[in-house]
Amino acid sequence: MSPIDGRPRGRRLRDRVPVRLRHHWKPAGALCAGLAVMLYAFGDARISPYVTSASRVEADTITEDVKGAVGLYDTSVKHSVQLEYEQTDFDKMMKEFKKDGTKDSIPADLTIDGVFLQDVGIRLKGNSTLMSLRGNRGGGGQGGMPGGAGGGMPGGGMPGGGMPGGAQASGAPTGGGEGAQGDRSDQADQGGQDGQGGQAGQGGQGGQAGQMPGGGRGGGMTQYNLSADKPEELPWLIKIDEYVEGRAYQGEREISLRPGSNAQVPVNEALALSLIDGTGEPAERFGFTALKVNNRPTAVRLMVENPDTEYAEAVEGESVVYKARAGGTFDYQGDDPSKYETSFRQLNKVGSQDLEPVMKLTEWVEKSSDEEFAADLGKYVDVDSFAHYVATQNLLMNFDDMAGPGKNYLLGYDLNSKKFSVLGWDYNLTFSGDATAGPDEQMSMGGGPGGPGGQGGQDGQDGRAEQNGQGGQPGEAPEGMPDMSQLPEGMPDMAGGGPGAPGGDGDDTAGGGRGGGMMSGHALKERFLELDAFDAVYKKAYQDLYEKFYASGKATKALADIAGQVTRAGVPAKEVESAVSTLRTTVTERTAALAKDKEVTG
Numbered sequence: 276m277s278p279i280d281g282r283p284r285g286r287r288l289r290d291r292v293p294v295r296l297r298h299h300w301k302p303a304g305a306l307c308a309g310l311a312v313m314l315y316a317f318g319d320a321r322i323s324p325y326v327t328s329a330s331r332v333e334a335d336t337i338t339e340d341v342k343g344a345v346g347l348y349d350t351s352v353k354h355s356v357q358l359e360y361e362q363t364d365f366d367k368m369m370k371e372f373k374k375d376g377t378k379d380s381i382p383a384d385l386t387i388d389g390v391f392l393q394d395v396g397i398r399l400k401g402n403s404t405l406m407s408l409r410g411n412r413g414g415g416g417q418g419g420m421p422g423g424a425g426g427g428m429p430g431g432g433m434p435g436g437g438m439p440g441g442a443q444a445s446g447a448p449t450g451g452g453e454g455a456q457g458d459r460s461d462q463a464d465q466g467g468q469d470g471q472g473g474q475a476g477q478g479g480q481g482g483q484a485g486q487m488p489g490g491g492r493g494g495g496m497t498q499y500n501l502s503a504d505k506p507e508e509l510p511w512l513i514k515i516d517e518y519v520e521g522r523a524y525q526g527e528r529e530i531s532l533r534p535g536s537n538a539q540v541p542v543n544e545a546l547a548l549s550l551i552d553g554t555g556e557p558a559e560r561f562g563f564t565a566l567k568v569n570n571r572p573t574a575v576r577l578m579v580e581n582p583d584t585e586y587a588e589a590v591e592g593e594s595v596v597y598k599a600r601a602g603g604t605f606d607y608q609g610d611d612p613s614k615y616e617t618s619f620r621q622l623n624k625v626g627s628q629d630l631e632p633v634m635k636l637t638e639w640v641e642k643s644s645d646e647e648f649a650a651d652l653g654k655y656v657d658v659d660s661f662a663h664y665v666a667t668q669n670l671l672m673n674f675d676d677m678a679g680p681g682k683n684y685l686l687g688y689d690l691n692s693k694k695f696s697v698l699g700w701d702y703n704l705t706f707s708g709d710a711t712a713g714p715d716e717q718m719s720m721g722g723g724p725g726g727p728g729g730q731g732g733q734d735g736q737d738g739r740a741e742q743n744g745q746g747g748q749p750g751e752a753p754e755g756m757p758d759m760s761q762l763p764e765g766m767p768d769m770a771g772g773g774p775g776a777p778g779g780d781g782d783d784t785a786g787g788g789r790g791g792g793m794m795s796g797h798a799l800k801e802r803f804l805e806l807d808a809f810d811a812v813y814k815k816a817y818q819d820l821y822e823k824f825y826a827s828g829k830a831t832k833a834l835a836d837i838a839g840q841v842t843r844a845g846v847p848a849k850e851v852e853s854a855v856s857t858l859r860t861t862v863t864e865r866t867a868a869l870a871k872d873k874e875v876t877g
Contacts, residue, residue, distance in 0.1 A: 335584050335623075335625065336521065337521055337522070337523045337526065337528075337585075338520075338521030338522070339519070339521055339522045339523070340522075340523045340524075340525070340526060341390065341392060341515075341522065341523065341524045341525070342390075342525065343387065343388050343389075343390045343524065343525055344388055344389055344390065345388050346525070347387070347388075347524065347525045347527060347530075347560075347562065348560035348561060348562045348578075348580065349562065350561075350562050350563075350836075350840050353565070353843050353844060354387075354388055354562055354563065354564035354565070354578070354844070355386075355387070355388060355389075355564060355565045355566075355567075356385070356386070356387050356388075356532075356564050356565070356566045356567070356576075356578070357385070357386040357387075357566075357567045357568075358383045358384070358385060358397060358506075358511075358513075358566070358567075358568045358569070359383060359384045359386075359568075359569055360381055360382065360383035360384070360397070360569070361381075361382075362569075364381040364382065365381060365503075365506065367381075368381050368398070368399075369408070369503045372399060372405075372408065372409075373408065373409055373410060376409070378398050378399045378400070379398060380396035380397060380398040380514060380517050381396070381397060381398070382394050382395070382396065382517075382518055383395055383396070383397045385513060385515075387524065390524070392515065392522075392524060394517075394518040394519060395513055395514060395515050395517060395518070395519075396513070396514035396517025396518060397511050397512065397513050397514070398511070398512050398514070399509060399510065399511065399512075400510045400511060400512040400531060400532075401510045401534060402601050402681065403680075403681075404499065404501075404510055404534045405501065405510070407499065407500055407501045407502075408501050408502070408503065408509075499534050499535060499539065501534075505571070506568045506569070506571060507536065507566055507567065507568045507571045507572065507573070507574040507576075508536045508574055509532075510531075510532060510533060510534045511531075511532040512529060512530075512531055512532075512581060513529065513530040513531075513532070514528065514529055515527065515528050515529065515530070516528045523585070526585055527580065527583075527585065528583050528584065528585060529581035529583045530578055530579075530580070530581060531578065531579045531580070531581040532566065532576045532577070532578050533576065533577040533578070533579055533703060534703065535576075535577065535703075536566075536574040536575060536576055537574055537575050537846055537850075538846060538850040538851075538853075538854055539854075540563065540575050540576060540577050540841060540844075540846065541577055541703050542834070542837050542838070542841060542854065542855060542858060543702070543703070543705050543706045543707075543858055544561075544577060544579070544702045544703045544705065545561055545563075545577060545837045545840075546705070546706070546830065546833055546834055546837055546858065546862075547671050547673070547702035547705040547706070548560075548561050548579070548702060549833040549836075549837065550671065550823075550824050550829060550830060550833060551667060551671075551699070553823075554663070554667070554820065554823060555663070556660070556663060556664065556667070556698065556699075557586075557589070557590055557591075557698050558699075559579050559580040559581070559582070559586070559700060560579070560580045561577060561578065561579045561580065562577075562578055562840075563575060563576070563577055563578075563840045563841055563843070563844035564576055564577075564578050564844060565844055565845050573845065575841065575844045575845045575846050582596075582598055582622060582685060582700050583622060584622055584623045586622070587622035587623035587685075587687075588623050590687050590698070592689045592690075592691060592692075593689065593690040593691055594687045594688060594689050594690065594696075595621065595623060595624050595628045595632070595687070595688045595690065596621075596622045596623055596685050596686070596687050596688075596698070597619040597620065597621055597622065597630070597633055597685065597686045597687075597688070598619065598620045598621075598622055598685050599618065599619055599677070599682040599683070599684050599685070599686070600617060600618055600619065600620060600682065601680075601681050601682055602617065603617055603618025603619060603682060604618050605618070605637055605640070605797055605798055605799065606637060606641065607634070607637040607638040607640075607641040607642070608634075608637075610634070612629060612630045612631070612634065615630050615633060615634060616630075619633055619686070622685075628690075632688045632693075632695070633686060633688075635655075636655055636656075636686075636695060639651075639655055640655075640798050640799050640802070641798065645802070645806060648802055648806065649806050649808035649809070652803070652809075653694075654694075655694060655695060656694055656695045656696070656697075656799070657689070657692070657694045657695065657696045658809070658812055659812060659816070660696040660697070661696065661697055661799075661803065662803075662809065662812045662813045662815070662816040663816045663820070664677075664696070664697045664698070664699060665800060665803065665804065665813060665816075666714065666813060666816040666817040666820050667699065667820060668699065668718075669712070669714055669716075669717075669718065669817070670817070670820055670821060670824055670825075670865075670869075671702065671705045671706065671824075672705055672706045672707055672708045672709075672710065672712070672718055672861075672865070673699075673702060673704060673705045673707075673718060674704060674707060674708060674717075674718035674719055675701070675704040676699060676800075677697060677699075677797045677799075677800055678717075678795060678796050678797040678800050678801070679704075679795060680795050681701060682795065682797075683699065683700055683701035683702075684697055684698065684699060684700070685697070685698040685699075685700060686698075697799075706858060706861050706862075706865075710861050710864035710865040710868055711864070711865075711868040713869075713872050713874065713875070714813070714814060714817045714872075714874060714875060715804075715874075717804075814874060817874075817875060818875060818876070818877050821869055821875050821876075825862075825865060825866040825869060825870075826866070826870070830862045830865075830866070831859070831862060831863075831866075834855060834858060834859055834862060837855075838851050838852070838855045841855075
């Protein structure tokens with residue numbers, strides 16, 4: 276009781292502390308003080324878990340697999356996809372993308388081949404493909420490459436005018452060729468003299484708008500005129516489980532709607548995937564579909580299986596699959612696994628396996644001598660499979676493979692053999708370049724073979740053509756090529772570096788490579804091709820695949836089948852034939868050229 280007013284007296288603060296803690300307050304106080312010091316000193320430090328478990332279990336499992344009436348990638352039937360979303364969500368997403376390149380998902384309702392799925396996620400997909408959505412950035416014409424519209428490249432664009440093969444440039448109403456006047460600038464990347472912007476596309480007349488990509492001379496690196504006002508033409512990634520954990524559609528969590536619509540739908544990518552299928556190497560499944568977005572007109576699109584957890588789990592054997600990131604590197608970066616997260620994303624067995632195998636591979640490739648590389652590559656990599664991969668990229672005229680600016684490859688690590696295989700994906704730039712290129716020539720974006728260690732100018736020169744407005748020679752950067760380090764945010768790193776790259780001084784500071792202008796390069800591929808020790812296995816793979824792709828007539832037959840699929844999806848037959856004819860010419864030229872090469876025919 277209180278001695279003053281007789282009311283019950285409250286417990287003192289020290290009496291509220293448990294007796295045991297009062298008796299041992301010194302150790303407890305020391306512990307708290309120690310935690311405070313650690314928080315102050317290391318509060319912003321990042322702890323990177325290093326998984327050492329030998330488990331091979333996939334933790335991220337499908338719990339709800341929605342069945343459909345027809346197979347998602349059944350190419351014998353007509354497909355339909357409908358997306359419905361709130362316009363306010365779309366507007367917010369586009370605002371954030373234009374501001375800083377963020378590609379966040381928004382909720383949408385999906386109806387696919389008559390099956391309704393509520394609350395899937397959709398987001399923009401791509402890097403350089405989406406440049407036209409970012410507006411006038413980097414000093415270029417609206418939506419185009421820096422330096423102007425039309426051909427898109429300042430001072431002449433690519434050899435032959437405009438983009439490779441005369442393909443349409445972003446934001447250009449009529450493709451390559453004679454284009455808009457480049458802007459005046461004192462930047463070093465402008466193609467004109469004394470700081471004047473050269474005219475875009477002076478190298479020659481480019482293709483017309485609406486031309487389908489995919490021919491070595493009539494397609495390739497098409498830059499689409501994308502607009503937020505035409506969402507049915509945007510490249511989308513549909514994520515079935517974005518808002519409903521564990522859900523899939525016919526075993527698929529992700530579906531990719533590739534760039535290009537209607538008469539520009541990428542038949543070249545479909546052809547590449549058709550040829551790879553059946554060779555023993557993984558290839559994404561695909562199908563053509565009619566797409567309707569809200570109340571917009573219907574557009575024909577190519578939908579492709581996106582490399583995800585299920586795709587990785589389907590790789591032959593017990594494998595962990597790592598996807599290379601467009602802005603990443605294959606350099607060895609030490610023993611901290613967090614340093615590799617910007618270069619590779621683990622697709623499966625997350626939590627039971629880790630990036631340690633990739634770290635060891637990059638270290639060995641970087642530090643091994645040529646003798647060690649030739650003798651021991653088979654301990655790290657499935658050499659036969661790798662030869663198959665490298666030969667495939669050449670035969671399909673794909674400059675944007677593991678050594679290209681997009682770094683479009685996967686690393687599959689077999690847990691039993693402890694060896695890597697390289698898997699391809701993203702084949703929308705196949706059949707670009709020189710159809711006569713042989714097995715020892717590397718493809719380049721400029722439309723010609725770069726050749727091993729292609730020349731890009733001597734003594735550190737940038738390798739540009741002397742005449743303003745003229746395209747460079749095969750293996751060189753075209754005259755007036757902009758400074759790749761100054762491209763808009765989101766564009767893959769394609770800057771100089773490496774022997775033969777434009778503006779490079781051989782120090783690989785920006786991921787340059789050997790031969791082929793804008794190729795980023797990849798040490799594993801380059802060393803494999805440079806060393807005589809692997810000539811036999813590479814040429815054997817090349818000869819076998821040449822027989823399967825071209826000599827057998829498979830490419831011609833597959834192209835005819837694909838043309839039928841596109842027509843069935845809704846593109847008028849006349850437009851399909853007009854577009855496919857260019858790719859058919861490329862296939863014919865490629866077949867004839869390789870048939871004359873004794874290294875190919877044996």
